[in-house]
Amino acid sequence: MKKPVLVSACLAGIYCSYNGSYNTTESVVELVRRGEAIPFCPEVHGGLPTPRPPCELNADGRVVDNTGADRTEQFLRGAEEGLKLAKLAGCSEAILKARSPSCGKDVIYDGTFTSTRVRGNGVFADLLLKNGITVHTEEIPPSK
Numbered sequence: 001m002k003k004p005v006l007v008s009a010c011l012a013g014i015y016c017s018y019n020g021s022y023n024t025t026e027s028v029v030e031l032v033r034r035g036e037a038i039p040f041c042p043e044v045h046g047g048l049p050t051p052r053p054p055c056e057l058n059a060d061g062r063v064v065d066n067t068g069a070d071r072t073e074q075f076l077r078g079a080e081e082g083l084k085l086a087k088l089a090g091c092s093e094a095i096l097k098a099r100s101p102s103c104g105k106d107v108i109y110d111g112t113f114t115s116t117r118v119r120g121n122g123v124f125a126d127l128l129l130k131n132g133i134t135v136h137t138e139e140i141p142p143s144k
């Protein structure tokens with residue numbers, strides 16, 4: 001049996017985005033509908049509410065929200081829970097939300113809340129990559 005893909009829950013239309021909205025992406029919804037994907041939100045599973053203040057990842061590895069509160073612990077906890085789920089389900093691939101401080105791959109915001117992009121991975125994407133899981137984004141999905 002084909003192993004499922006782990007996907008950012010917000011891409012599947014689940015209510016978990018920081019601003020209380022949705023990032024619904026029809027191709028991801030379709031994977032879930034077919035039983036080929038498992039939705040997961042590392043920030044919510046790390047203990048943060050929806051909606052919540054936006055967070056950004058700093059160069060020193062700390063995650064801070066726009067009120068100055070340090071959310072590193074919640075981000076790390078959520079990433080660990082997501083890795084646990086990925087291993088449990090045998091996922092070797094993930095499709096995650098681009099530029100998120102948790103889910104972004106290759107490009108994220110720089111921690112200044114000025115919409116400045118830098119090279120880097122979100123906390124969750126980085127942990128999956130370090131554990132051998134291939135990470136795509138909804139903007140550059142896996143080729144069929």
Ligand code: SF4
Nearest residue numbers: 008010017041097100
């Ligand atoms: S942490 Fe990931 S799954 Fe959760 S809302 Fe942000 S981008 Fe979506």
